[in-house]
Amino acid sequence: MMKAITNLSPHSPHSPEFSRRRFLGVSGVLVLGAALPVGRALGQTPAAATFEPSLFLAMDSDGTVRVTVHRSEMGQGIRTALTQVVADELDADWSRVEVVQAQGDVKYGDQNTDGSRSITQNYDRLRAAGASARLMLRQAAAKRWKVKVENVTATNHEVVHAASGRRFGYGELAAEAGRLAVPENAPLKKETEHRYIGKPVTHVDAGDIARGQGTFGADFSLPNMATAVVVRCPWLGGGVKSIANKPTGEPGLVAIETLDAAPSAGPLFAPLGGVAVVAEDTWTAIRVAQGLDIEWTPSPNQTFDSDELRVSLRASVTKAGTPVPGSEKGDVDAVFAAGGTELSATYETPFLSHAPMEPPVAVADVTGERCVVHAPLQDPQSARDLIAAQAGMTPDKVEVTPTLLGGAFGRKSKPDFALEAVELSKRVKRPVRVQWLREDDIRHDYLHASSAQHHRAVIDDEGKPTAWLQRSAFPSITTVFAAQAVQPAPWELEMGFSNLPYTVENQRMESTGIRPGVRVGWLRSVCNIFHAFSANVFADEMASAVGRDPIEHRLSLIPETGTLKQPGQPAPPGHELDFARLRHVIERVRKLSDWDKPRSEGVGLGFAVHHSFRSYVATVLEASVANGRPSVSNAYVVLDCGTYVNPDTCVAQMEGAVVFGLSLSLYGDIAMKEGAVVQSNFHDYPMLRIGEAPATQVELVPSQGRLPAGVGEPGVPPVAPALSNALFAATGTRHRTLPIRT
Amino acid sequence: MGHKLNVNGDVVDVDVSDDTPLLWVLRDHLGLTGTKYGCGGGYCGACSVHLDGAAIRSCQLPVSTLQGKAIRTIESLEQRHPALVSTWINNNVAQCGYCQSGQLMSAAALLDANPKPTDADIDGAMTGNICRCGTYVRIRAAIHQAAGQQATGGAE
Numbered sequence: 001m002m003k004a005i006t007n008l009s010p011h012s013p014h015s016p017e018f019s020r021r022r023f024l025g026v027s028g029v030l031v032l033g034a035a036l037p038v039g040r041a042l043g044q045t046p047a048a049a050t051f052e053p054s055l056f057l058a059m060d061s062d063g064t065v066r067v068t069v070h071r072s073e074m075g076q077g078i079r080t081a082l083t084q085v086v087a088d089e090l091d092a093d094w095s096r097v098e099v100v101q102a103q104g105d106v107k108y109g110d111q112n113t114d115g116s117r118s119i120t121q122n123y124d125r126l127r128a129a130g131a132s133a134r135l136m137l138r139q140a141a142a143k144r145w146k147v148k149v150e151n152v153t154a155t156n157h158e159v160v161h162a163a164s165g166r167r168f169g170y171g172e173l174a175a176e177a178g179r180l181a182v183p184e185n186a187p188l189k190k191e192t193e194h195r196y197i198g199k200p201v202t203h204v205d206a207g208d209i210a211r212g213q214g215t216f217g218a219d220f221s222l223p224n225m226a227t228a229v230v231v232r233c234p235w236l237g238g239g240v241k242s243i244a245n246k247p248t249g250e251p252g253l254v255a256i257e258t259l260d261a262a263p264s265a266g267p268l269f270a271p272l273g274g275v276a277v278v279a280e281d282t283w284t285a286i287r288v289a290q291g292l293d294i295e296w297t298p299s300p301n302q303t304f305d306s307d308e309l310r311v312s313l314r315a316s317v318t319k320a321g322t323p324v325p326g327s328e329k330g331d332v333d334a335v336f337a338a339g340g341t342e343l344s345a346t347y348e349t350p351f352l353s354h355a356p357m358e359p360p361v362a363v364a365d366v367t368g369e370r371c372v373v374h375a376p377l378q379d380p381q382s383a384r385d386l387i388a389a390q391a392g393m394t395p396d397k398v399e400v401t402p403t404l405l406g407g408a409f410g411r412k413s414k415p416d417f418a419l420e421a422v423e424l425s426k427r428v429k430r431p432v433r434v435q436w437l438r439e440d441d442i443r444h445d446y447l448h449a450s451s452a453q454h455h456r457a458v459i460d461d462e463g464k465p466t467a468w469l470q471r472s473a474f475p476s477i478t479t480v481f482a483a484q485a486v487q488p489a490p491w492e493l494e495m496g497f498s499n500l501p502y503t504v505e506n507q508r509m510e511s512t513g514i515r516p517g518v519r520v521g522w523l524r525s526v527c528n529i530f531h532a533f534s535a536n537v538f539a540d541e542m543a544s545a546v547g548r549d550p551i552e553h554r555l556s557l558i559p560e561t562g563t564l565k566q567p568g569q570p571a572p573p574g575h576e577l578d579f580a581r582l583r584h585v586i587e588r589v590r591k592l593s594d595w596d597k598p599r600s601e602g603v604g605l606g607f608a609v610h611h612s613f614r615s616y617v618a619t620v621l622e623a624s625v626a627n628g629r630p631s632v633s634n635a636y637v638v639l640d641c642g643t644y645v646n647p648d649t650c651v652a653q654m655e656g657a658v659v660f661g662l663s664l665s666l667y668g669d670i671a672m673k674e675g676a677v678v679q680s681n682f683h684d685y686p687m688l689r690i691g692e693a694p695a696t697q698v699e700l701v702p703s704q705g706r707l708p709a710g711v712g713e714p715g716v717p718p719v720a721p722a723l724s725n726a727l728f729a730a731t732g733t734r735h736r737t738l739p740i741r742t
Numbered sequence: 743m744g745h746k747l748n749v750n751g752d753v754v755d756v757d758v759s760d761d762t763p764l765l766w767v768l769r770d771h772l773g774l775t776g777t778k779y780g781c782g783g784g785y786c787g788a789c790s791v792h793l794d795g796a797a798i799r800s801c802q803l804p805v806s807t808l809q810g811k812a813i814r815t816i817e818s819l820e821q822r823h824p825a826l827v828s829t830w831i832n833n834n835v836a837q838c839g840y841c842q843s844g845q846l847m848s849a850a851a852l853l854d855a856n857p858k859p860t861d862a863d864i865d866g867a868m869t870g871n872i873c874r875c876g877t878y879v880r881i882r883a884a885i886h887q888a889a890g891q892q893a894t895g896g897a898e
């Protein structure tokens with residue numbers, strides 16, 4: 001059975017259909033360009049499909065194809081890309097394809113939109129889904145015409161018997177195809193036959209978004225829905241002791257509810273607790289919430305101070321940490337003892353908040369026997385289990401549908417905000433939307449971890465390290481999962497620390513963890529941010545110590561061919577770090593940036609390269625200092641992500657990564673005092689603005705035929721070190737601490 | 743308390759407290775959810791609408807100050823700026839899209855005042871609109887393209 005195609009209630013006074021009728025008198029919205037008629041059937045439940053050969057694909061007898069997307073859209077274009085894959089192998093007419101957003105359900109397999117792996121994980125299975133359906137349509141036609149299936153082709157929504165000139169539309173064959181067994185190993189297209197894969201298709205939601213009709217979390221509503229704003233304890237683990245001025249009789253106020261505090265250690269995805277103001281409308285909820293005078297109960301996190309944490313992190317990298325198992329090569333200490341040109345440097349990075357443009361928000365409706373949640377969730381499936389527990393139901397009674405995510409960057413993989421809505425709906429017995437304010441978002445995030453990195457090396461005359469000691473210290477994300485966890489996990493170190501691609505005979509890697517008094521979490525590219533920063537700047541320091549060109553020098557550290565043997569878990573087959581591909585993106589960015597062309601006085605070029613999420617990215621930034629602030633005029637990015645589905649999306653993700661990376665390089669700094677985040681909104685946690693965004697050129701390496709790799713995250717890590725290196729080239733000043741304020 | 747507002751050419755009555763920001767009137771009371779909440783403090787521009795033709799931050803305007811003013815929101819933008827909407831789509835400007843209603847409203851006000859903006863004009867007019875996804879280079883390109891189309895009457 002197909003589920004409802006839409007995220008919107010047909011009855012809602014807040015639905016776009018309502019507002020269109022009411023205010024515009026514009027009849028039906030046409031979608032321009034190649035954008036799809038997504039969700040045209042807003043509010044209607046499609047009848048059972050005539051032909052449904054897969055979880056991901058259904059077809060009606062009028063030929064309408066519905067592709068079910070089981071990953072969440074947060075700007076990375078996944079609703080478009082996954083649809084391209086299915087539609088390509090089906091050889092569907094793009095204008096007759098609709099996109100259905102899947103609810104959270106184990107039947108789809110992993111739905112966690114995280115780790116830049118939606119295409120990596122689903123490319124083959126979705127091609128197979130499309131290909132099987134196409135073969136079945138050919139089989140159905142061959143049967144009807146009593147000809148061999150080999151003599152029947154299926155192209156652009158039509159099945160054709162060339163010899164006789166007979167043809168059927170796909171829809172005409174849907175019923176018969178639906179009675180056939182789904183074939184195994186249906187033939188896949190050759191690369192040259194692709195019509196959507198590898199092509200720059202316009203995003204399926206582009207039309208809705210440009211018309212203000214996209215349904216984000218806060219845009220979904222239900223009849224009789226109330227809106228809640230929650231005042232949370234400034235420190236993790238604190239609960240409500242008393243409310244000095246509980247208002248009563250306020251017009252529009254529905255209820256004031258006290259929510260239990262989260263555990264002060266290992267809080268996982270538990271709601272933080274606090275005082276929820278439930279009101280008929282958002283403004284009443286905000287106004288009442290802001291007037292509350294709440295006394296909180298203490299927690300061990302109440303003394304947490306980010307400056308003190310940084311002192312500890314700095315201190316910890318001056319001493320030996322826990323060696324990464326299997327990382328030790330040769331005898332680092334002997335080389336250090338023997339002397340030579342030695343370099344050492346410590347790098348520091350602060351806490352960061354995700355600050356997706358859409359603050360967390362969720363709508364929940366808990367009735368006696370069912371719970372329905374619509375929210376911008378990166379993983380509706382795992383959220384469903386937690387929601388079921390919160391609602392006191394079994395997961396089969398719970399429906400979780402992702403809306404569009406107004407940005408996420410990892411924040412919305414944690415469903416704490418949806419659990420708040422579930423709890424409140426249960427209590428007030430009506431649908432409830434929980435709206436986080438920007439201040440709530442900045443102050444109560446799962447922060448990207450602050451870190452200290454230390455590198456020490458002895459280099460030869462060419463700047464090549466003969467010995468290299470790396471140390472990384474940061475609060476591990478695993479501290480959110482377990483009250484006792486301290487040590488960084490291997491997967492955190494495999495993000496650009498234990499898998500550096502440089503040839504060194506004597507090498508050791510050590511890490512140190514620390515328990516933070518705050519929730520830490522993964523933010524777009526995660527530990528790669530600080531690892532890529534320190535390693536790329538340190539490599540630049542090696543080059544400059546011997547007066548070598550940074551790109552020449554870097555290439556000299558990377559083998560010509562072969563793959564990296566990293567300590568710990570080997571990379572999955574086909575995704576090993578391939579030295580030739582790494583060198584290639586470096587060579588290409590040298591060309592793209594016109595690296596050897598002299599820049600004017602005071603303008604510098606900085607280079608960085610990083611392999612993450614199975615992709616290779618090399619970045620050059622052109623920067624100077626203007627009015628005492630760094631200024632970036634041009635960005636050049638080369639991406640090798642293997643097989644790509646939508647090249648324009650890949651380019652857009654690199655463009656966006658440059659801006660995201662510059663925001664964290666120039667501004668990102670979350671401080672904590674007495675357990676509380678100091679910053680609160682965009683005035684003290686600024687983002688890059690349009691006038692600061694460099695002209696950006698992106699080159700995509702044609703690597704069709706290779707396994708598809710990640711795109712959403714890998715553009716971020718090289719940005720900060722490229723900026724630091726560019727500023728060094730421009731001014732001679734080395735920046736080893738983020739953000740760079742100069 | 744009752745307020746008469748002119749929204750997208752229609753006169754509507756809303757019964758809300760005087761201090762209710764226009765943003766929440768649009769979203770909660772008129773069902774016009776294209777206008778977004780991003781910060782509530784005038785910093786991000788996600789809530790941008792037109793007030794008598796100028797792009798303003800609707801989170802900062804109490805409903806009581808809007809008597810007799812013409813309010814336009816993203817929902818009516820395409821009628822007046824079809825080229826802007828189509829270039830936005832065709833250039834795949836949006837990533838997550840959450841900031842884009844505000845971006846488009848600021849861009850439209852810019853083009854109304856300055857049909858041939860330079861990069862510097864664009865940067866100046868759009869500086870109040872944050873895009874966390876970083877679509878700035880495409881916003882610049884799309885505004886130039888829309889300006890060109892409007893000049894040649896292409897899409898009007």
Ligand code: FES
Pocket residue numbers: 778779780781782783784785786787788789790799800801802
């Ligand atoms: S929501 Fe109004 S400026 Fe941010």
Ligand code: FES
Pocket residue numbers: 075357406407836837838839840841842872873874875876877
């Ligand atoms: S497109 Fe996501 S914030 Fe602008």
